[in-house]
Amino acid sequence: MTWQSLVQVQTDRHGVVSRRGFLRRVTAGALAGGVLGWKEAMTLQAEQLRKRGLACILLFMRGGPSQFETFDPKPGTANGGPTKAIPTAVSGIHIAEPWTHTAQVMKDIALIRSLTNKEGEHQRAAYQLHTGYAPSGGVKYPSFGSIAAMELGPDDFDLPHFVSIGSRVTTVGSGFLGMKYAPFVVGDATRMPGNVELPNGVSVDRFQRRTGLLEELEEDFATAGGKARVEDHKALYDSAARMVLSPRLQAFDLSKEKDSARDRYGRTSFGQGCLLARRLVEAGVTFVEVESNGWDTHQNNFETTTSLSRTVDPAFAALINDLKERGLLETTLVIWMGEFGRTPRINPRNGRDHFPVAFSVALAGAGIKGGRVVGATSENGTQIKERPVTVPDLFCTFCQALKINPRKENLSSIGRPIKIVDGGQAVQELFS
16 A cells, blocks of 8 residues: 555545545554554644645725724714614624624624724735735735745645735735735636636647646746746746636636525625635635725715625625535634724714724634624723734734744745744634
């Protein structure tokens, strides 16, 4: 019996060997046949088996959602405005009135109401909430999606490890990790990605001959001094070529879903994006970001947030329910957040301005214990009252949920070692 025969058993959502199948085959084969001992077998595969199937979906509220009109309402106070609070499925936890669907699945969701930061400018804050680092002129940090793709995505997977849906601005990319872990951007979830089919009259064999010829041409260029550029380009077209030929490509086709499922998520760009995220994770994609735009409510805050919430709320709840029903929530971290919160004070335009001092994040899945709240703001929402959580703390929490070592170092393009997360500690209250 060979090692290859040991692992050609039951596979997981990535199409690779599962823990159960591996252990069964090792027990029945390797131990009985003396191919390798139990300790050696466990050591060889423990790290990879531990991580199989883990995924992350980030729901990013671009512009900075108001914590008062989402998950930390302050009804009856001067800063609370007209927003009312509603009870949830968890006694004692109340959220803002429009979030009726999310309220029903609160047993699966944990809230952090005490996230605090210093970056109050959109571009800088969005960059930091994607990478864990404030922008620095000398280093292009990778987004957490790229980190997750590198740490968790199998090398031979034939769809992108990182998919970004609905972004209207420049997506934070893979930074110094290179094109291999860059996001694949989907502008419209309801349409199949462009240029993912073989050209008319081109067979699979002919396509593969063409890519082989391209590799030969680029090898000459690499030898002549263009190695770095060739590596990036090769990573890009290798990924594209695998995707074109992949049977999993149908995961992008929402027409495969029943109308009832599409209606449950909401027939909106964001709703269909969340449905696509579920399909992609189910197909084996490691990280999917779905973006909701328009949360920069300097004016007409209450009308705008109500409208946005009615779009995001049913989709968020449907995603949680769907993942749970399919047995995927245990291995999929779902993150709801924006780049900062909004000011307690209501401005003369009936809006709220930028406020990184205290804002909220919602988390579910991948070991996160739902039905709880971490941290609190003061009665008027102007400051953190208990358990402040920093951005490094938050990213360490992401890492713990996904079994990623936050202190692992990667070399930047200038040869400087960069930790996945610099400082911070995971919020342990979310896991116990």
